Amino acid sequence: MKPRHLPSGRQHGAPFIFAKDWTPEEALAVFELIDDLRECIWEHYQIPIQGLLRAQRQTYPNANPSSDDTHDPPF
Numbered sequence: 001m002k003p004r005h006l007p008s009g010r011q012h013g014a015p016f017i018f019a020k021d022w023t024p025e026e027a028l029a030v031f032e033l034i035d036d037l038r039e040c041i042w043e044h045y046q047i048p049i050q051g052l053l054r055a056q057r058q059t060y061p062n063a064n065p066s067s068d069d070t071h072d073p074p075f
Helices: 024-057
Strands: none
Touching: none
8 A cells, every 4th residue: 555645744653533434525524624724724824834834845955065075166
């Protein structure tokens, strides 16, 4: 079975357990609730979240240059 890739990036830990016998209507209600919650959080925290995401995804070339890299141009 292929591992799931969650938005948080978590690959392991305490599993989230939910009822597997929901009706399609119950599943949709929970899905819509989560979607509404996500939208409310995004409206309030959009700028700080974007800053954190940018910082987490940014790469820092030559952050710890080795002695071999000191003579190479920075491009």
